[in-house]
Amino acid sequence: MNEHHDDERLTAGPPKDWAGGLPAVGHALRIAQRQMGIGRTALTLLRVNQKSGFDCPGCAWPEGGHRSPAEFCENGAKAVAEEATTRRVTREFFAAHPVSELAGMSDYWLGQQGRLTEPMYKPAGADHYEPVGWAEAFGMIAAELRALDGPDEAVFYTSGRTSNEAAFAYQLLVRRFGTNNLPDCSNLCHESSGAALTETIGIGKGTVSLDDLHRADLIFVVGQNPGTNHPRMLSALEKAKRGGARIVAVNPLPEAGLLRFKNPQRPSGLAAGTALADRFLQIRLNGDLALFQALSLLLLDTADEAFIAEHTTGFEAWKAHLTGLDWAQVLEATGLTRRELEETARDVRNAKSVVVCWAMGLTQHRNSVATIREVVNFQLLRGNVGLCPVRGHSNVQGDRTMGIYEKPSKEFLDALAAEFGFEPPRHHGLDTVEAIRAMRDGEAKVFVGMGGNFVRATPDSRVTEAALRRTRLTVQVSTKLNRSHAVCGERALILPTLGRTERDPAGFVTVEDSMGLVHASRGRLAPASPDLLSEVAIVARLGRELFGEEPWADFERDYAAIRDRIARVIPGFEDFNGRAEAGFALPNAPRDERRFPTATGRAGFTVNRLEVLRVPPGRLLLQTVRSHDQYNTTVYGLDDRYRGVRNGRKVVFVHPDDLAERDLADGDVVDLVSEWPDGERTAEGFRVIAYPTARGCCAAYFPETNVLVPLDSVAETSNTPTSKSIVVRLSRRTRGGG
Numbered sequence: 001m002n003e004h005h006d007d008e009r010l011t012a013g014p015p016k017d018w019a020g021g022l023p024a025v026g027h028a029l030r031i032a033q034r035q036m037g038i039g040r041t042a043l044t045l046l047r048v049n050q051k052s053g054f055d056c057p058g059c060a061w062p063e064g065g066h067r068s069p070a071e072f073c074e075n076g077a078k079a080v081a082e083e084a085t086t087r088r089v090t091r092e093f094f095a096a097h098p099v100s101e102l103a104g105m106s107d108y109w110l111g112q113q114g115r116l117t118e119p120m121y122k123p124a125g126a127d128h129y130e131p132v133g134w135a136e137a138f139g140m141i142a143a144e145l146r147a148l149d150g151p152d153e154a155v156f157y158t159s160g161r162t163s164n165e166a167a168f169a170y171q172l173l174v175r176r177f178g179t180n181n182l183p184d185c186s187n188l189c190h191e192s193s194g195a196a197l198t199e200t201i202g203i204g205k206g207t208v209s210l211d212d213l214h215r216a217d218l219i220f221v222v223g224q225n226p227g228t229n230h231p232r233m234l235s236a237l238e239k240a241k242r243g244g245a246r247i248v249a250v251n252p253l254p255e256a257g258l259l260r261f262k263n264p265q266r267p268s269g270l271a272a273g274t275a276l277a278d279r280f281l282q283i284r285l286n287g288d289l290a291l292f293q294a295l296s297l298l299l300l301d302t303a304d305e306a307f308i309a310e311h312t313t314g315f316e317a318w319k320a321h322l323t324g325l326d327w328a329q330v331l332e333a334t335g336l337t338r339r340e341l342e343e344t345a346r347d348v349r350n351a352k353s354v355v356v357c358w359a360m361g362l363t364q365h366r367n368s369v370a371t372i373r374e375v376v377n378f379q380l381l382r383g384n385v386g387l388c389p390v391r392g393h394s395n396v397q398g399d400r401t402m403g404i405y406e407k408p409s410k411e412f413l414d415a416l417a418a419e420f421g422f423e424p425p426r427h428h429g430l431d432t433v434e435a436i437r438a439m440r441d442g443e444a445k446v447f448v449g450m451g452g453n454f455v456r457a458t459p460d461s462r463v464t465e466a467a468l469r470r471t472r473l474t475v476q477v478s479t480k481l482n483r484s485h486a487v488c489g490e491r492a493l494i495l496p497t498l499g500r501t502e503r504d505p506a507g508f509v510t511v512e513d514s515m516g517l518v519h520a521s522r523g524r525l526a527p528a529s530p531d532l533l534s535e536v537a538i539v540a541r542l543g544r545e546l547f548g549e550e551p552w553a554d555f556e557r558d559y560a561a562i563r564d565r566i567a568r569v570i571p572g573f574e575d576f577n578g579r580a581e582a583g584f585a586l587p588n589a590p591r592d593e594r595r596f597p598t599a600t601g602r603a604g605f606t607v608n609r610l611e612v613l614r615v616p617p618g619r620l621l622l623q624t625v626r627s628h629d630q631y632n633t634t635v636y637g638l639d640d641r642y643r644g645v646r647n648g649r650k651v652v653f654v655h656p657d658d659l660a661e662r663d664l665a666d667g668d669v670v671d672l673v674s675e676w677p678d679g680e681r682t683a684e685g686f687r688v689i690a691y692p693t694a695r696g697c698c699a700a701y702f703p704e705t706n707v708l709v710p711l712d713s714v715a716e717t718s719n720t721p722t723s724k725s726i727v728v729r730l731s732r733r734t735r736g737g738g
């Protein structure tokens with residue numbers, strides 16, 4: 001692959017111990033101006049997360065009650081700039097660059113080309129995309145879908161930026177077509193949280209509001225790097241601290257944002273900044289199940305007996321299991337000292353309301369569901385229900401609420417059937433990993449992507465690329481060029497769509513944030529090109545092509561028509577149109593009424609076996625993370641400011657003692673090799689950086705390292721790829737330093 005960047009200029013300095021401040025403002029403005037010029041920068045950034053503006057496409061963190069005129073967030077600004085860029089990908093671009101050439105370009109280069117402007121088609125056997133009319137494109141998709149032996153031979157992926165209205169229309173189209181093959185980015189992301197929470201507390205979402213967080217006595221931030229991925233969360237943590245909260249950060253890496261935060265919003269925050277974490281537990285990768293079991297064991301005497309008796313099941317069995325905990329195993333798994341665990345337990349003992357926040361550091365391991373169930377146990381023990389999975393994509397939670405799910409509930413399908421008068425398929429569909437297997441094995445032949453970058457976001461890149469290339473047709477509904485356009489089916493379509501920031505004549509759309517608040521999003525900018533259709537319009541026109549006018553024509557004309565249907569199908573959306581503009585909170589039984597809508601009507605303690613993830617001699621456990629200058633597979637720039645990296649992405653962060661043991665040094669260049677029963681996988685040419693990560697662990701950026709994650713290496717129950725625990729060896733190519 002032509003990495004197209006200056007790896008020779010790559011430099012590594014010491015990591016920062018604070019996040020935010022003026023450098024954050026400056027950096028964001030530089031990227032924004034490069035993408036869209038000064039005037040547009042000012043205009044656009046002022047509209048982010050304002051009542052009359054658009055929802056920030058950056059992350060799913062809630063806005064909070066009052067929105068200050070410049071809810072400034074560096075990475076939100078960068079996400080907006082990437083979408084509102086004035087750069088364009090035109091038909092001349094596709095004439096100049098064959099698909100085979102594009103497949104060799106870096107993610108950074110592809111993303112930097114700008115916004116897609118018109119529908120493009122790559123015929124079978126051709127190496128170029130050519131312009132195609134919208135009507136012709138929909139005709140081709142419908143013909144290819146009709147030619148399948150059955151509806152389960154098609155796969156319909158969704159990424160989490162899709163609005164509620166588009167998601168609802170899309171799942172309706174897919175089920176009307178006859179399949180539940182609706183994999184989504186959640187399968188790669190918080191699926192483990194959803195699985196663990198649904199089973200134990202009866203709802204697959206978090207149970208805290210922003211106020212709960214502000215008022216908490218103790219907040220755990222586990223497996224999360226908010227300084228980069230949820231910068232607005234730092235303001236919430238800062239506010240909680242001013243109210244007296246203590247913060248415990250649990251992470252193998254000393255992430256800058258967790259340690260100290262300089263709030264660019266408040267001049268007083270700029271000078272010294274606020275120390276955020278009162279305690280930093282530098283845990284080994286995958287040590288969290290052991291951590292929470294140990295904390296619970298140390299706190300058994302503080303059990304909230306009344307709460308447990310009234311609201312839970314399974315306490316005695318869990319307690320019996322815990323009392324057999326092997327401390328040697330706990331210390332091995334966590335890499336922490338008994339003293340650290342005891343001191344943390346004391347923090348908890350002194351707190352009444354405790355909130356646990358987490359993200360990908362907990363969800364992308366083989367035992368992730370068990371780990372999150374253990375977090376639930378830890379909270380239930382003391383009568384707390386503060387569970388806060390911090391979502392990624394800005395509407396990933398809403399998409400699931402709208403029915404983007406391969407395993408829909410009976411109630412949902414019954415309601416859909418009653419409202420639209422058809423019999424939806426009842427058997428489960430394929431999730432993301434299963435969809436890749438089906439395409440690999442020739443069982444799925446058409447792939448449709450509603451946003452996202454399927455080929456790059458998924459594991460086992462070589463296997464996945466071959467799987468996509470085996471399909472008859474791939475259709476990508478996208479705003480920007482990415483590798484999934486270049487690594488495509490025999491025939492391929494690119495359908496360019498409007499982004500959040502752009503005016504849509506059919507009205508506003510809505511999204512649901514990480515805390516279950518639904519609100520409107522309204523773009524103001526002129527569309528990137530007159531030939532774009534909104535996501536809803538694309539779904540609706542395909543719907544008309546496949547099934548006739550009803551209800552698609554109405555859906556396309558006015559999104560209120562979709563909301564009327566949602567109001568009748570999905571609980572919590574009653575009078576949706578009446579409430580959408582003001583925004584409203586979805587019902588959340590554990591949070592609102594301490595009621596747990598499980599089969600027993602109670603929250604469940606669960607018994608989870610502690611297995612220490614042992615790494616063979618000489619090997620390390622690799623986690624794949626985001627740099628500060630990327631949004632998933634979209635690379636904004638080549639720096640990772642807080643971790644001290646400049647001008648390059650092919651780096652691996654390793655503890656100095658682990659380097660010394662392997663006769664490696666900072667500056668060496670290594671291949672990363674993962675070992676799996678079906679063979680080895682290699683990612684070539686990574687510069688070693690001596691870094692204060694936990695011993696035995698290392699870190700490198702995704703998506704360059706997705707090639708190392710075997711398709712069959714997944715979390716139990718949730719089937720999420722184990723992107724945060726891959727056994728690797730480092731194989732030296734060259735010595736650094738000369």
Ligand SMILES: Nc1nc2c(c(=O)[nH]1)N[C@H]1C(S)=C(S)[C@@H](COP(=O)(O)OP(=O)(O)OC[C@H]3O[C@@H](n4cnc5c(=O)[nH]c(N)nc54)[C@H](O)[C@@H]3O)O[C@H]1N2
Nearest residue numbers: 075223224225229250285286359360361392393626631632
């Ligand atoms: N700017 C920006 N914002 C984003 C995104 C982006 O790419 N860029 N992506 C969005 C999306 S879709 C998501 S899901 C979120 C992701 O948000 P994060 O989950 O913060 O993203 P990651 O970079 O994967 O970071 C994982 C963190 O968990 C830690 N970790 C890894 N393994 C373990 C473990 O075993 N135990 C513990 N305790 N910690 C561990 C890592 O050191 C790292 O700090 O961010 C969203 N927001």
Ligand SMILES: Nc1nc2c(c(=O)[nH]1)N[C@H]1C(S)=C(S)[C@@H](COP(=O)(O)OP(=O)(O)OC[C@H]3O[C@@H](n4cnc5c(=O)[nH]c(N)nc54)[C@H](O)[C@@H]3O)O[C@H]1N2
Nearest residue numbers: 159189451452453457477478479480482624632633702723
């Ligand atoms: N190794 C490893 N792999 C991972 C992860 C990891 O931590 N490690 N994280 C996983 C996680 S948490 C996630 S969520 C997935 C992300 O997986 P995806 O959601 O599939 O990937 P993104 O990079 O967010 O998708 C970017 C593309 O979306 C398109 N896009 C942007 N905005 C819009 C829009 O408004 N509408 C439409 N239709 N298209 C739009 C653009 O064309 C852009 O190129 O990756 C996963 N993969």
Ligand SMILES: [Mo]
Nearest residue numbers: 189190392393
């Ligand atoms: Mo995500």
